[in-house]
Amino acid sequence: MHEAELHDLSDDSDYAASQQQASGSIMRCDSGKSAVTEPNGSEVVYSKDNVTIHPTQYASERISGRLLLVKQGSSLFMSWIPYKASTDELGYMSRSSNSGPTEKDRSLYTIKNLPLTDVRSIRRHTPALGWQYIIVVLSSGLAFPPLYFYSGGVREFLGTLKQHIFIMRSADDANVFLVNDFQDPLQRSLSSLELPGVVSVANRASLRDSRGSVSSADNSERVNQETYDGSASTSEYSGRHKHKAYDPARDLSIQVLEKFSLVTKFARETTSQLFREGHNNGFSPYEKRQQNNYASPNLVGTRPNDAQKNADVTSVASDPLEFDKLPLVWGKQRESPLCLAEWAAFLDSEGRVVDSKALRKRIFYGGAEHNLRKEVWKFLLGYHEYDSTFAEREYLAAVKKSEYDIIKSQWQSISATQAKRFTKFRERKGLIEKDVVRTDRSISYYEGEDNPNVAVLRDILLTYSFYNFDLGYCQGMSDFLSPILYVMKDESESFWCFVALMERLGPNFNRDQNGMHSQLLALSKLVELLDSPLHNYLKQADCLNYFFCFRWILIQFKREFEYLKVMHLWEVLWTHYLSEHFHLYMCVAILKRYRKKIMGEQMDFDTLLKFINELSGHIDLDGTIRDAEALCACAGENGTACIPPGTPPSLPVETDMGLYPQDDDVL
Amino acid sequence: MATIGNNNINAKLVLLGDMGAGKSSLVLRFVKGQFFEFQESTIGAAFFAQTLALNDATVKFEIWDTAGQERYHSLAPMYYRGAAAAIIVYDITSTESFERAKKWVQELQKQGNPNMVTALAGNKADLEDKRRVTTEEARTYAEENGLFFMETSAKTAINVNDIFYEIARRLPCAQPAQNPTGMVLTDRPAERLQISSCCA
Numbered sequence: 001m002h003e004a005e006l007h008d009l010s011d012d013s014d015y016a017a018s019q020q021q022a023s024g025s026i027m028r029c030d031s032g033k034s035a036v037t038e039p040n041g042s043e044v045v046y047s048k049d050n051v052t053i054h055p056t057q058y059a060s061e062r063i064s065g066r067l068l069l070v071k072q073g074s075s076l077f078m079s080w081i082p083y084k085a086s087t088d089e090l091g092y093m094s095r096s097s098n099s100g101p102t103e104k105d106r107s108l109y110t111i112k113n114l115p116l117t118d119v120r121s122i123r124r125h126t127p128a129l130g131w132q133y134i135i136v137v138l139s140s141g142l143a144f145p146p147l148y149f150y151s152g153g154v155r156e157f158l159g160t161l162k163q164h165i166f167i168m169r170s171a172d173d174a175n176v177f178l179v180n181d182f183q184d185p186l187q188r189s190l191s192s193l194e195l196p197g198v199v200s201v202a203n204r205a206s207l208r209d210s211r212g213s214v215s216s217a218d219n220s221e222r223v224n225q226e227t228y229d230g231s232a233s234t235s236e237y238s239g240r241h242k243h244k245a246y247d248p249a250r251d252l253s254i255q256v257l258e259k260f261s262l263v264t265k266f267a268r269e270t271t272s273q274l275f276r277e278g279h280n281n282g283f284s285p286y287e288k289r290q291q292n293n294y295a296s297p298n299l300v301g302t303r304p305n306d307a308q309k310n311a312d313v314t315s316v317a318s319d320p321l322e323f324d325k326l327p328l329v330w331g332k333q334r335e336s337p338l339c340l341a342e343w344a345a346f347l348d349s350e351g352r353v354v355d356s357k358a359l360r361k362r363i364f365y366g367g368a369e370h371n372l373r374k375e376v377w378k379f380l381l382g383y384h385e386y387d388s389t390f391a392e393r394e395y396l397a398a399v400k401k402s403e404y405d406i407i408k409s410q411w412q413s414i415s416a417t418q419a420k421r422f423t424k425f426r427e428r429k430g431l432i433e434k435d436v437v438r439t440d441r442s443i444s445y446y447e448g449e450d451n452p453n454v455a456v457l458r459d460i461l462l463t464y465s466f467y468n469f470d471l472g473y474c475q476g477m478s479d480f481l482s483p484i485l486y487v488m489k490d491e492s493e494s495f496w497c498f499v500a501l502m503e504r505l506g507p508n509f510n511r512d513q514n515g516m517h518s519q520l521l522a523l524s525k526l527v528e529l530l531d532s533p534l535h536n537y538l539k540q541a542d543c544l545n546y547f548f549c550f551r552w553i554l555i556q557f558k559r560e561f562e563y564l565k566v567m568h569l570w571e572v573l574w575t576h577y578l579s580e581h582f583h584l585y586m587c588v589a590i591l592k593r594y595r596k597k598i599m600g601e602q603m604d605f606d607t608l609l610k611f612i613n614e615l616s617g618h619i620d621l622d623g624t625i626r627d628a629e630a631l632c633a634c635a636g637e638n639g640t641a642c643i644p645p646g647t648p649p650s651l652p653v654e655t656d657m658g659l660y661p662q663d664d665d666v667l
Numbered sequence: 668m669a670t671i672g673n674n675n676i677n678a679k680l681v682l683l684g685d686m687g688a689g690k691s692s693l694v695l696r697f698v699k700g701q702f703f704e705f706q707e708s709t710i711g712a713a714f715f716a717q718t719l720a721l722n723d724a725t726v727k728f729e730i731w732d733t734a735g736q737e738r739y740h741s742l743a744p745m746y747y748r749g750a751a752a753a754i755i756v757y758d759i760t761s762t763e764s765f766e767r768a769k770k771w772v773q774e775l776q777k778q779g780n781p782n783m784v785t786a787l788a789g790n791k792a793d794l795e796d797k798r799r800v801t802t803e804e805a806r807t808y809a810e811e812n813g814l815f816f817m818e819t820s821a822k823t824a825i826n827v828n829d830i831f832y833e834i835a836r837r838l839p840c841a842q843p844a845q846n847p848t849g850m851v852l853t854d855r856p857a858e859r860l861q862i863s864s865c866c867a
Contacts, residue, residue, distance in 0.1 A: 427763070430763070431686065431736065434686060434687035435686075435687075435708055437705060438705040438706060438707050438708060439707065439708075441705040474736065474738050475686065475708050475710065475734060475735075475736045475738070475739070476708075476710055478708075479710075509738065511738055511741075512741070513741055513742070547711065547712075547742075547745065550710070550711035550712075551710040551711045554710055554711065555710060559707075559710065606714050606729060606731075607714075609712065609713075609714045610713075610714040610715070610716070613713055613714065
């Protein structure tokens with residue numbers, strides 16, 4: 001490593017300034033204090049007041065605080081402590097229940113003693129007009145919300161950092177400062193940066209200490225050959241654990257770079273999108289209203305009677321003066337579908353899937369070729385165990401075939417005269433017959449009169465309603481079964497795959513709708529987390545029940561995409577690779593794609609439902625999956641926390657009452 | 668709820684009825700002039716809008732098409748709440764669907780807007796040879812329950828536009844001469860009155 005080069009940042013005015021400052025050995029801070037030594041040996045080396053987070057576009061919800069850099073021994077820590085709500089703010093907040101940050105919000109955003117070793121990079125934004133801000137990106141790829149320096153000082157901040165830790169300007173973006181990744185940055189294009197490379201860089205120092213025999217070059221090469229899952233390498237390179245920041249388990253879920261790009265996009269989108277859209281495309285009524293309000297901020301919350309009204313039309317996004325182009329970077333580029341040769345390589349000689357996580361990951365990013373679905377889906381759905389052998393699966397198929405025939409014979413043996421005295425059976429059979437004849441009849445496999453495949457759909461669904469009599473048949477089930485039969489081309493196998501799918505999605509059809517309600521509620525929480533302006537809009541439009549997404553969730557987008565694309569999406573969802581609830585992130589991703597239209601046209605519930613229904617066939621699947629992937633990664637644990645345990649398709653929490661609580665009427 | 672302004676009436680209309688009775692097909696015939704033999708089932712609900720010209724007024728129907736299965740019954744109030752009109756659809760070839768239609772009538776009588784214009788539609792009238800519900804039986808039931816009744820066929824388009832026109836004509840707001848104040852007086856509590864007063 002060439003330290004002289006690393007430190008040569010003379011092209012950067014920030015650093016030139018910081019050098020001068022350092023020579024004077026006095027930090028310029030708003031608090032007027034210079035470096036302060038605390039009793040416990042920690043030293044405040046930088047302090048800046050009026051550094052503010054904008055959780056939403058509403059000015060009333062901004063949270064101001066103090067940014068600190070604290071040195072303790074040789075380690076540097078960053079903190080951002082929000083101010084206590086001032087009486088002024090409280091006065092406003094108390095009048096307006098749905099605006100203004102709560103104390104909980106304030107503490108949510110607090111950054112407390114973040115070791116700079118956990119920081120991957122810092123991106124600065126210093127627009128000529130408007131506030132400067134920085135985005136701190138962690139090694140995990142996640143980022144804190146932008147920190148706006150209302151009183152300036154980004155330059156001093158970076159300057160101070162540079163005095164205490166290694167920091168390097170990115171070769172690709174002069175505004176990105178790499179804090180813990182500075183191997184040969186000039187030669188490595190950020191856009192081609194592969195994560196294993198990051199790992200090898202990260203561990204070079206520690207490996208040198210702990211495993212002197214491994215040369216850096218070897219290490220770098222070896223790590224590059226590994227898959228991202230890295231489980232095999234974790235124990236081998238124990239040295240890596242010395243640096244928490246480079247824990248591969250945290251890094252490897254998704255490429256750091258992509259998350260970084262997304263975070264950048266993300267942060268800026270939420271702060272300035274409304275304005276930019278308005279600016280580029282002419283003002284919609286909604287935006288215009290907001291703009292007008294922005295122009296007269298004295299309207300906001302001045303009188304108690306106005307508070308509620310103003311809460312709905314509070315001023316537009318901060319940073320109206322920043323116009324720079326948004327880099328449209330999403331999740332990982334979609335891959336080609338899993339092919340036969342790859343699939344074969346995933347199996348050992350006896351047919352076990354050796355690395356199921358790698359397989360699920362592969363399918364998550366690319367799906368599977370159609371002719372492989374027949375095999376692969378059985379694993380994804382949980383009908384086949386990953387560690388089963390060819391022979392075991394063959395045996396299972398035979399056992400399950402006879403088991404299926406037994407259940408099927410239960411209803412087949414009901415004679416016509418018996419059926420006359422068996423209303424429930426007749427009704428159930430009637431429901432199924434009404435639906436199978438109108439399920440995917442435009443697909444050649446099901447088209448035409450007296451199509452035998454339609455009869456197979458009916459037989460499977462009727463058999464299922466005996467297999468799971470409590471749940472029975474419900475509209476939407478034929479939508480799930482149709483592609484499964486199309487893929488399996490086998491009645492018994494289709495049945496058992498459908499059974500496996502219903503293990504997870506059966507609660508979608510519960511009579512009390514609790515499975516659907518829990519998902520719609522989780523979706524509402526996710527939108528609140530990932531797109532608070534949209535959430536606020538839907539809230540004031542009284543659309544927070546999210547019933548306009550009912551169809552998306554009930555049948556996992558079956559009606560939204562063409563047949564083959566549905567299969568692709570389903571196998572992606574069924575990997576449960578990033579989340580069991582990836583479909584909810586898909587919902588957020590689609591809503592985000594159309595947020596401008598939804599908010600701009602001030603859609604009410606009726607209009608929104610119509611709009612959403614009519615999106616069918618017009619949604620870009622690959623793009624949406626990538627968006628959803630990025631959103632899922634960005635949401636991280638906060639996203640997981642939005643989704644209560646047992647929310648479908650998580651396996652239901654079993655109770656003594658049976659899985660399908662019901663009324664008297666068993667239909 | 669129906670609202671009026673410059674002789675332009677907005678009226679929320681909801682379609683209820685057994686699954687497979689032809690609710691979506693009726694709407695699609697009315698709104699788009701289309702018919703599909705194998706119209707797929709409705710998941711959740713669908714929303715359509717269609718405007719009718721009526722003498723010196725126009726009526727814009729905001730139509731909610733609902734899922735028919737009993738299982739989704741709990742969602743229905745969300746859609747019929749505040750509706751100015753309802754079409755309860757049954758299939759003339761299915762006595763079960765007629766029984767189900769009666770249940771919907773009862774539910775609306777209990778829960779719905781008391782001034783709601785309610786139509787009973789015996790759909791699939793083209794399938795005369797498979798008829799299981801006689802016209803007389805349905806007409807009698809309709810008269811007893813203050814509904815107006817038509818047999819329709821989304822497939823042949825018979826009576827489809829007519830039933831919507833008839834609803835439009837019967838909307839209280841479309842009859843200013845008979846109801847000069849524009850207020851429908853009822854002895855219901857104020858809350859209910861607000862829903863029922865179409866011109867308020």
